[in-house]
Amino acid sequence: MNKPSILIARAVFPEVIARLQQHFEVEQNDSDEPLSRDQLLARLQGKAGVFTTGGERIDAALLAACPQLRICANMAVGYNNFDLPAMTAAKVLGTNTPDVLTETTADFGFALLMATARRLTESEHFLRAGQWTKWSYDLFAGAEVHGSTLGILGMGRIGQGIARRGAHGFGMNVIYHNRSRLTPELEQECKARYVGKEELLREADHLVLVLPYSPESHHAIGAAELAQMKPTATLVNVARGGIVDDVALAKALRERRIAAAGLDVFEGEPKVHPDLLTVPNVVLTPHIASGTVKTRLAMANLAADNLIGYLVHGKPVTPLNPEAVGS
Numbered sequence: 001m002n003k004p005s006i007l008i009a010r011a012v013f014p015e016v017i018a019r020l021q022q023h024f025e026v027e028q029n030d031s032d033e034p035l036s037r038d039q040l041l042a043r044l045q046g047k048a049g050v051f052t053t054g055g056e057r058i059d060a061a062l063l064a065a066c067p068q069l070r071i072c073a074n075m076a077v078g079y080n081n082f083d084l085p086a087m088t089a090a091k092v093l094g095t096n097t098p099d100v101l102t103e104t105t106a107d108f109g110f111a112l113l114m115a116t117a118r119r120l121t122e123s124e125h126f127l128r129a130g131q132w133t134k135w136s137y138d139l140f141a142g143a144e145v146h147g148s149t150l151g152i153l154g155m156g157r158i159g160q161g162i163a164r165r166g167a168h169g170f171g172m173n174v175i176y177h178n179r180s181r182l183t184p185e186l187e188q189e190c191k192a193r194y195v196g197k198e199e200l201l202r203e204a205d206h207l208v209l210v211l212p213y214s215p216e217s218h219h220a221i222g223a224a225e226l227a228q229m230k231p232t233a234t235l236v237n238v239a240r241g242g243i244v245d246d247v248a249l250a251k252a253l254r255e256r257r258i259a260a261a262g263l264d265v266f267e268g269e270p271k272v273h274p275d276l277l278t279v280p281n282v283v284l285t286p287h288i289a290s291g292t293v294k295t296r297l298a299m300a301n302l303a304a305d306n307l308i309g310y311l312v313h314g315k316p317v318t319p320l321n322p323e324a325v326g327s
């Protein structure tokens with residue numbers, strides 16, 4: 001029997017490609033460079049599945065041009081690159097990679113919080129530039145982490161992981177806001193108290209964003225929200241670019257409306273707004289929150305499991321819209 005054909009849209013672990021080759025005719029983009037929209041459309045012709053990495057936009061126009069496509073397997077937990085209703089209408093399955101990255105991403109969220117509060121990169125740049133000539137009482141004095149109030153906006157699995165680290169590891173007072181409230185058991189486990197968004201903004205010493213991107217969460221943190229935060233507060237975004245209004249944030253940082261920010265994601269990344277590159281009180285990382293070798297390999301293998309599960313055995317592992325295909 002002929003093997004189904006799939007496209008791997010971006011370079012990925014060779015061992016994962018080898019696994020996929022056991023089941024499929026595999027065409028792959030060997031480069032780290034994303035395919036252009038036209039290249040993606042051309043290379044998807046005749047393919048039953050595509051391994052995406054979160055950057056490839058799958059929408060109604062692409063689906064109409066690729067009628068043989070049956071599954072898009074994202075190597076990411078976020079799937080804002082998928083127009084899921086359009087995929088469901090076209091009977092195309094979408095899958096993502098939940099759970100395998102939760103703890104690693106929560107580790108990084110906490111690392112970014114600490115680096116931001118304790119001014120890690122700003123002080124390192126100072127030292128590397130040869131500017132450290134003496135000790136002084138307020139040299140890079142930052143904000144306290146232990147015992148302070150940790151605010152979390154978006155309390156899914158990663159948000160809960162960050163809450164646990166804060167409450168159990170650093171004795172923090174954890175408050176959160178989310179579309180839906182956690183069960184009392186989960187609230188107790190995370191030692192987290194549900195509050196309204198305004199109270200969250202007002203009370204948090206450190207505010208961590210972990211909510212999915214959608215038109216509703218676009219610029220959830222803009223000038224008005226930043227104005228409600230404490231001037232001593234830090235803001236951390238490990239969710240998606242576009243949730244924060246980067247221009248408003250750069251202005252708030254420059255004017256010390258808030259003390260500092262830690263950003264792993266940006267509007268229009270990999271481009272970073274030039275205003276953010278020139279303010280000193282921001283820690284910037286290139287979307288690496290899930291980036292340990294073990295976790296990235298687990299994510300890639302889960303995306304592969306979904307392709308194999310659905311196209312070979314009719315059963316995907318982590319489907320987003322199972323109703324689309326009755327699986």
Ligand code: 8YV
Pocket residue numbers: 053054055075076077078079101287289290
């Ligand atoms: C990915 C992420 O590395 O899982 C997500 O949603 O943001 C990251 O873990 C990125 O999306 C590339 O696939």
